[in-house]
Amino acid sequence: MGQTLTEKIFSRKANHPVKAGDLVIAEVDMAMGQDGTTPLALRSFQEMGTDRVLHPERIVFVIDHNAPSPLEAVSALHDVMRDFASRHGIRLFDAGCGVCHELMVGQGLVVPGDLVVGADSHTCTYGALGVFSTGVGSTELAAVMVTGKLWFKVPETVRVIMDGTLSPGVFSKDIMLHLASRKGADWATYQVLEFSGPVVDKLGVEERLTITNMVVEMGAKAGLIAPDEKTLKWLEGRAKRQYESLQPDPDATYAETVEVDCSSLAPQVALPHRVDTVTSIEDLPTVPIQQAFLGTCTNGRAQDIEIAAKILKGHTVHPQVRFIVAPASQDIMVQALRKGWIETLVRANAIVVPPGCGPCVGTHQGIPGDGWNVISTANRNFKGRMGNSKAFIYLASPATVAASAVAGEISDPREYFQ
Amino acid sequence: MELKGKAHVFGDDINTDYIISGKYKFKTLDMDELGKHVMEDLDPDFSSKVEPGDFLVAGMNFGCGSSREQAPRALLASGIQIVLARSFARIFFRNAINCGLVVMECDTEGIETGDEMTADLTTGEIKNLTHAFTRQAQPLPDVMIRILQEGGLVEYIKKYGTFQEI
Structure with missing residues (x-):
């Protein structure tokens, strides 16, 4: 039986074939923390009773939420991150580098087929590149730092087909606000939204990132767009690792298919x-x-x-x-x-x-x-x-x-x- | 294991900004301090009304929004020991279990603030003693029960060193 893109990624990371609903322990390719969540992760890490980060090259810290620091207390928390990163050889983007999610994709740190977690709910953004990425809490980030792995329930997938053509002055943001309005803020809880259709094909990678960024506002665990020519071209000279461009099987099983007609859409x-x-x-x-x-x-x-x-x-x-x-x-x-x-x-x-x-x-x-x-x-x-x-x-x-x-x-x- | 306490009832889509505002969470890791500000945008006196062991009861999509683990931790620090909701946002649900805050998904219709409640973690039976009705909660996956039994994910990793096969 065919697999969704999500099932394919989890099958590779768990080292055995999986289907939606399975519970798995999976290897994590990259894990990210920002300055609102990492200080707590470092405390949990310490409490776990180890001082070893299993794969420091797979961890990224970003100081972006409160940057540059507006308060003494925040400066102290930032220093905790800097000290830890330098002791363990973890890559840290300091204040002024940019927003964590933009850096993870813009610096080529995540590539198609990856399984990525981040201690920030908008980690789902990287799905526009065919990455399964999802938000976790601070203690889970600490657990990934210690073990290199995390447990997951393989989610089922809802297919969203974006039909028609966007009018001038209407953008991917408008489609996502419209979708939130039509389906509600808890529509896709525990599920993955996989986007396709003529509108998605036409959008550049930047506008696709807006789509996958917004999926958590509908409760989704992740949003995915299968890589195409545009994705591969965008990754040229950017991707830091080799990758395999996975596609969903034509006979994959979807929980639901939703069509959105974008032609009649006004700004939302x-x-x-x-x-x-x-x-x-x-x-x-x-x-x-x-x-x-x-x-x-x-x-x-x-x-x-x-x-x-x-x-x-x-x-x-x-x-x-x-x-x-x-x-x-x-x-x-x-x-x-x-x-x-x-x-x-x-x-x-x-x-x-x-x-x-x-x-x-x-x-x-x-x-x-x-x-x-x-x-x-x-x-x-x-x-x-x-x-x-x-x-x-x-x-x-x-x-x-x-x-x-x-x-x-x-x-x-x-x-x-x- | 049976929990017992008084209900504090909220509506649907209670997000993590309402549970603990971003303006506090960046400043400190002191959970007792954060606990004083829990739910204050919805009810400024909330933290003074909570007695240790109380139940927070909500509707759909509880804990939606950010991934901040300060949300379940600050709830625990305020004295809340369990959240009952019709549904949860997934990151909050995982974070709660990882911190040792009990979360159970059940029909919460008809529960009112002040009601005396009990929850049995093993059977999933939720009782409203004030209005004399019983509800059945969704069972948790085994991996979550194991993490809760160890007292949270920190203790689990400390004990096993890594994730046990499931």
């Missing part, structure tokens, strides 16, 4: 405080905004910054709005500088902050005031998410966020794409 906006309460932009009443944010592991990549720069060109940010831009990595920042996008944005009064998570997690670099409406390219708009439970967070594509920053209210970006 998630309303406070839920990612699955979504409306088409035409149906949204006037919403004045006080802050706009472009960045994060969802939408802080070069293409996203380019779109914002194109929209801001010849305009300025509305005087009532703080428009914060956080490129997702140094490479993206440098590309945006060379192309002149950063200059356009800064001249238009945008605030460019260092590569990293920026204000997404609510610790620094743009905590909204009471009653503020914020439009953000992030993946979460929970109450209090950006550090103030009295603020209201709307989620949208980079184009919608940039158009809104200019207008001072949530605005349809399609006028910029005619």
